[in-house]
Amino acid sequence: MMLGAVALLLSAALTVSQAEPVPVVLWHGMGDSCCNPLSMGSIKGLVEKKVGGGVYVKSLMIGNNIVEDTENGFLMNANDQVTNVCAQLKKDPKLQNGYNALGFSQGGQFLRAVAQRCPSPPMLNLISFGGQHQGVYGFPHCPGENQTLCDYVRKLLNIGAYISLTQAEYWHDPLNEAEYRQASVFLADINQEKAFNQTYKTNLLKLKNLVLVKFADDTMVDPKDSEWFGFYDEGQAVKVHNMTQSKLYQQDLLGLKELNESGRLALLASPGDHLQFTDAWFEANILKFLK
Known part of the structure; x- marks a missing residue:
């Protein structure tokens, strides 16, 4: 009996030690593709x-190839991209017991939409690298030294920002919040700014961890605070509020407050510009969420 029990324990321990690591899903940013050896391939x-x-x-x-993948990052409606990915994940047999997700730039908020809308297969940890979770209000490298020029560019972008044929599903104009909430075809929905969807909150709270990486010297995302759910105060584009000062957090519309208070929301800062991080930084800060 004793030998049999020991054998069973050894067998169980061996099974655990040989357990396969949790699969990982990557979603690239705009202008990139799944398989670029210098970015996602790396x-x-x-x-x-x-x-x-x-x-x-x-x-x-x-899409069916790298060219389509790159084009769709610019041109395909964000909701359609999320639906496409949900279908891919659901039919992949290697993901059915759960996976960890790494989203880069717009891939970060797109994967958050997957977590909110498609809980099966289960996303375990979501790590967003420079994701624009409260949207953007500016062109890359603006604001810069010429504030007047940057403001003019914003006005031009506003003209077509909410037309669904453009890739501006996360354009967010703080000078006209009412128009943003009405016309936004993606971000306002997943941020509970159109109508409250309890399922979105319930599903996001299923995450073991939500990890938000902000790039300290980001010149691509305006404001870079959006990467931590911060944004411009309504009515202007200078003063920024942080996540905990937002309605989204204070009313806990997504579960961010509950995630934070339960120790499951991590705000990480990486030195450098947009998506610029070292292997050493990744190993020191991200690896623990993947093991």
Whole structure:
């Protein structure tokens, strides 16, 4: 009996030690593709190397090839992209027991939409690198030294920002919040600014961890505070409020407050410009959420 019990314990321990690592799903940003060896290909290799154990890494492709994937990042409606990805994840047999998700730039808020809308298969940890979770109000590298020019560019962008054929599903004009809430075809919905959707909150709270990475010297995202759910105060585009000062947090419309108070919301800062981080920084700050 004793030998049999010991054998069972050893067998169980061996099974645990040989358990496969949690799969990882990557979603690239605008202008990139699933398989660019200098970007997502490099990240895929980094994850495989650091997580080890033959981890399965799926780098999402929206379309039938790399060219379509890149084009769709610009031109395909964000809701359609999310629906496409939900279908991909649901039919992938290697993901059915759960996966960790890494989203880069717009891939960060798109994967958050996946977590809110498509809880099966389950997303375990969501890590957003420079995701614009409260949207953007500016052109890359604006505001810069010439504030007047940047304001003029904003006005030009506003003209077509809410037309669904443009890739501006997360354009957010703080000078006209009413128009933003009415016309936004994506961001206002997933941020509970059109109508409250309890399912969105319930699903996001299923995450083990929500990790938000902001790039300290980001010149691509305006305001960069959006990467931590901050944004411009309504009616102007200078003063910024942080996540905890937002209605989204204070009324806990998404569950951010509950995630934070339960220790499941991590705000990380990486030195450098947009999506610029080192392998050493990744290993020191991100790897623990993937193992």
